[in-house]
Amino acid sequence: MPSATLIFAASAALAAAPFSVTSPIVEAGFTPKQILNGFGCTGENQSPAVSWTGAPEGTKSFALLVHDPDAPTGGAGWWHWSVFDIPASAEGLPAGATADSGIPAGAVQGPTDFGAPGWGGPCPPEGKGKHRYIFSLHALGVETLTVPDGATASMIGYLVNHNTLATARFETTFER
Numbered sequence: 001m002p003s004a005t006l007i008f009a010a011s012a013a014l015a016a017a018p019f020s021v022t023s024p025i026v027e028a029g030f031t032p033k034q035i036l037n038g039f040g041c042t043g044e045n046q047s048p049a050v051s052w053t054g055a056p057e058g059t060k061s062f063a064l065l066v067h068d069p070d071a072p073t074g075g076a077g078w079w080h081w082s083v084f085d086i087p088a089s090a091e092g093l094p095a096g097a098t099a100d101s102g103i104p105a106g107a108v109q110g111p112t113d114f115g116a117p118g119w120g121g122p123c124p125p126e127g128k129g130k131h132r133y134i135f136s137l138h139a140l141g142v143e144t145l146t147v148p149d150g151a152t153a154s155m156i157g158y159l160v161n162h163n164t165l166a167t168a169r170f171e172t173t174f175e176r
Contacts, residue, residue: 017054021064021137021168025049025095030133030174033095036121038114041176047081047102047119051092052137056166059139062086063160064093068122070131071113079153080120080133082110084160085144110147110156122174130173138164 025031026048035043050064063084071078083093086107094102098118099109114120124131140163147156 019052019054019056019137019139019166019168021050021052021135021170023048023050023135023170026133026135026172027170029172030122034119034121035174036114036123039123040126041121041123043121043123045119045121046096047093047098049092049095050135050137052168053091054168055088055139058141058165059088060143061088061140061145062090063138063140063145063156065136065138065157065160066119067134067136067157068124068131069134070124070129072125072128073113076154079111079113079157080122081112081118082153082156082160084108084110084140084147084156088143106144108147110151111153113153124175126176128175130175132171132173134169134171137168139166139168141165 033044033046034048035041037043037045066081067077069077087104090104097103109117111117112120138160142163145159
């Protein structure tokens with residue numbers, strides 16, 4: 001009988017998928033669709049599709065943050081995307097998501113370091129090596145964040161981290 005218990009426990013553990021986030025196109029490397037159209041880059045500046053599974057129990061919403069820690073800003077890096085108040089029922093965001101199309105009802109896109117909400121694609125300084133782009137999906141214990149008007153991407157990051165139950169991440173690189 002003890003072996004039957006062990007088999008059941010192992011099966012239950014295998015059935016519960018770990019919290020994970022993915023974007024197959026971006027993980028393989030950014031395409032011209034995601035690259036910024038500005039700062040000397042000529043991409044289409046469309047957000048990538050992102051999907052997730054295995055949210056922990058108690059998740060009431062999600063937040064997705066995309067950050068380049070290698071941007072030459074004196075240590076702060078560069079915020080490329082923040083989407084928060086994503087309903088707990090969501091399983092991802094489609095490619096080309098905007099405030100008008102693709103973002104689930106109730107979700108909010110916060111400002112980026114480009115000065116506006118929405119996806120701001122990669123466009124690191126030319127000839128300065130690879131930059132890392134970290135996609136962090138946070139399972140939050142609150143349905144909505146209380147984000148003050150005029151909040152910066154860093155403030156949103158702080159509020160997200162303060163309410164995080166679990167985080168799933170992946171990283172990709174880009175250089176020009």
